[in-house]
Amino acid sequence: MEIYKNPSREQWAEILKRPVLETESLFDTVRTIINKVKADGDKALLEYASTFDKVELSSLTVTEAELKEADAKVSIELKSALYMAKRNIETFHAAQRFEGKKVETMDGVTCWQKAVAIEKVGLYIPGGTAPLFSTVLMLAIPAKIAGCKEIVLCTPPDKQGKIHPAILFAAQLAGVSKIFKVGGAQAIGAMAYGTESIPKVYKIFGPGNQYVTAAKQLVSLRDVAIDMPAGPSEVEVLADETANPVFVAADLLSQAEHGVDSQAILVTTSEKLQKDVMYEVERQLGYLKRRDIAEKSLKNSKLILVKDMEEAMRLTNAYAPEHLIIETKDYMELAQQVTNAGSVFLGHLTPESAGDYASGTNHTLPTNGYAKAYSGVSLDSFIKKITFQEIQPQGLAILGPAIEVMAANEELDAHKNAITVRLEVRS
Structure with missing residues (x-):
């Protein structure tokens, strides 16, 4: 030090x-992997499992039998600890539920927000040097509380084609919908674009190595949202x-x-x-x-x-x-x-x-100085907020002329006309 x-x-x-x-230097390599996954789907994922994970898989999906096997292998002590962690994570994140209020911005003009869960989310859990079952809880629990309909988890298998039992147990405990034996940049590509087995999701969460980080950056440019820079x-x-x-x-x-x-x-x-x-x-x-x-x-x-x-x-x-x-x-x-x-x-x-x-509290947090502008993962990370507005006759009478003036000064005649035709009908 x-x-x-x-x-x-x-x-x-x-x-x-x-x-x-230096993720930029990896973009060409990662782009090649992602494009192959887009083109060849499961076939590409099975080939990459052989190349990178040194395992020959017959299927990418974790089966019910594997989930039962994992449950039997996790000790009572660890299960008890995971249950306690789950309760605390649920308690903290449930308290973050958004309650939208209708606001009358002026007489006859009402605006409000509604929180809606992101329907499909993807969670990436690294294999690497430690089984990060805690990250499964940190991501899947708020996703479940938010009301995400489909929670997809990808994590790399070991050389025997197995997933660490604690990861599988945590995934079941937290409410993950589907679990797949896929790691690396190819997992990010699979969740971003979908394959025969793996559904396309709308937002991807989770840590990973520099290849995973580069892949998340690439797919987030126009195809899918990600949790935060890493x-x-x-x-x-x-x-x-x-x-x-x-x-x-x-x-x-x-x-x-x-x-x-x-x-x-x-x-x-x-x-x-x-x-x-x-x-x-x-x-x-x-x-x-x-x-x-x-x-x-x-x-x-x-x-x-x-x-x-x-x-x-x-x-x-x-x-x-x-x-x-x-x-x-x-x-x-x-x-x-x-x-x-x-x-x-x-x-x-x-x-x-x-x-x-x-x-x-959640342990998925902004690194590399991004805490100056980013928050960590929270319940809000798994929802989107939609705004609504309703204008009554008295509101249109007062607000309409101001909108007409603003639209005219921006030289957007159709915008102005959308108000004018309504005011004419009223009069």
């Missing part, structure tokens, strides 16, 4: 640089002298083990804490199963000492972290000053892991 002490404002941009996914995962811990260095180090490492391109940052006003955290990171690193991944990730990570909390907050909002953990004495006061972050974890007993799994 790189150590910085009181860097100048001019240094911030360089210090806060993230690992970059980059490597990240955390910032904001801490003062009251923070426990053991906790802080554990928080940094929990992010570092995500992937080699993840980033973990400590911003602190305490030089002693900076030093103690460096020691603790090295000590705890030795106990991790994913030590090799975490070690590589830590090369992207920083320990930054600043002069006071005012500067710390300016630095934090400039970084706009995906996850922000505030481990300070006055964490509630500092929380009010956060303007750019995906999700915030307050106090010494609230690690990022809580939001990643089971506290109830």
